Amino acid sequence: MKKVIFSILLVGTSLGVNAQNIFPANGGVGIGTSSPTTKLQVNEGDVTIYGLNTSRYLRFTQDNLQGGFINYDGTNNILNIGVNNVNSTDNTNDMNAISIARANGNIGIGTTTPDMKLTVKGNIHAEEVKIDLSVPAPDYVFKKEYNLRTIEDLEQYIKENSHLPEIPSAKEFEENGVLQGEMDMNLLKKIEELTLYIIQQEKKLQKLEALDAKYIELQKRLDKLEAQN
Template identity: 45%
Template sequence: MKTSQIFLFALMSCISAWAQTNTFPSTGDVGIGTTTPRSVLNITGNQGLDWQESSDKKGTGLLTLGNPSEGASMFINTPTHNSYYPAGLGIDGSYDNRHSIINLKAFGVKYLDWYSSLAFHTSDGTSLNEAMRINRFGNVGIGTSNPISKLEVNGDISLGRMHKIKFLETVNGGDRAYIRSTDGEGGDYNSMIFAIGGGNESMIIKNDGNIGISTQNPSEKLHVAGNALFEENNGTSIKINGYHGIETQGNSHWLHLNRYRNDDVSIGHESTSNVYMVYGGGKVGIGTISPDDKLTVKGRIHAEEVKVDLSVPGPDYVFNEGYDLKSLEEVQEHIRENGHLPNIPSAAEMEQNGVELGIMNMKLLEKIEELTLYTIAQEKRIKHLEKENETLKSITERVAKIEALVEAE
């Protein structure tokens, strides 16, 4: 009986002490640690609040409000996780030189190979869907739960006009590099501008597909206001499909390089037809669009020197033993019958087929060497005649002397 009285006294003392700091007034406001609650639930004091799922759980409960003197943090645990290894969302604050910071934290670290992510969900009225995630590496994913870069968006991104996508830090307060859309410049609201080097807007892609470099008003698919350099790098080239080409323009003259037909490439001038053409078979024509050889020129050629590789042997064979050198009588007969030298094409043939310089020069050299042989033969004959003439002259003088002696007697 005495023991029961002592226990009851102790219990009433505890209730009385607790009731001094907690109240449940008729207004409906609840005070914990205060008898004058100023809201529906007013908790004061330096003790945290730990709401656990059940009494047999160990560690932190589903909701923990921390000690204000220790940062006044709030921790919401995941009810499906083992509460011995608490994991959940933590909210606290910090202050640094008039700068208040609200910290939103994803907890879940027990071992070194454990990690946590922070996921944001929205509802379509029937189910929850993940809209954004920040993973353990600090990568932010929108529309994806596995971002592999600092920002990965699986979907469209919309920016208002004149708003920019900026790169790197600023230089003296100015933008270093950015991308923006036009905002009505010249009535254009749909083009894209690229800026580099302290905000220098150096390239534009117009809404008609034209690209301008160092110009804001490209008139062609690629318009470069300045020089362009293409360096060799594993076969670097400019490729042009269709019959379009490269064209230069001035006040009154222009030059174009374009595909003419099939595999032909032509160079032309505004006031003339195509003056230069590379034919598909590797043939080049100047003044003609139908070259019939590696180089066909419709007109005169002015050059300091022309070198021709021979396709026929040189005519030194004329001086060989046994060469069939026609007699002058035979040559005369051939000329009388054909109207041209032997082994030389007629004028009609040359007019119809043209003259191959290498072959013709060798034929002419052959005739010169034959003429040399004729000249040598004539020289021999002349010397022989001169010798005979000297003999006849000597005889004539002797006869004259004899005749003079006879007359004298």
């Protein structure tokens, strides 16, 4: 009996002054506290799970049901947060919902190799998206000094390139994707240029209508003179 008590004392000493909190009455484990309110409570301290170039998991599971996990991939230096579909430590059942790459701080959703601050492999559903512009809005198109292409030049460019000027080709879209803010501004520029073309055509139409009205008036006078003769 003395040996048992002595062994308990040794364990308590090795765990520190709060060793008496390991098995409190409520079944919780307390470190730095004598009254843990959860199964494990650490007060004013950190928890370290060490491993060199290994994969470390904190798993949340249900019997024969789905669960979740937090995983640090030490080999690739990536933190993964996700879910799995069975109560298992087999990582082939894991679905990484969010991955954070240590090399650049990028966050990936549906991918463990995010190449931007946020990379999403899939669709995004949102009520609104705000984009800070890296390029100026093209209101300069309406300045007098702006050199607007002629319709003839525009037609020739389209014949030669099969796409609008300053807009990537279909092949470039497929290879490089689209930078949304930049593309929106390029499309806005084309809309503004189109507006100027419409205004030009409207002015030409008004001149033609004025000439047509003069022609009709002259024709009436001519008809009147011929009638008098």
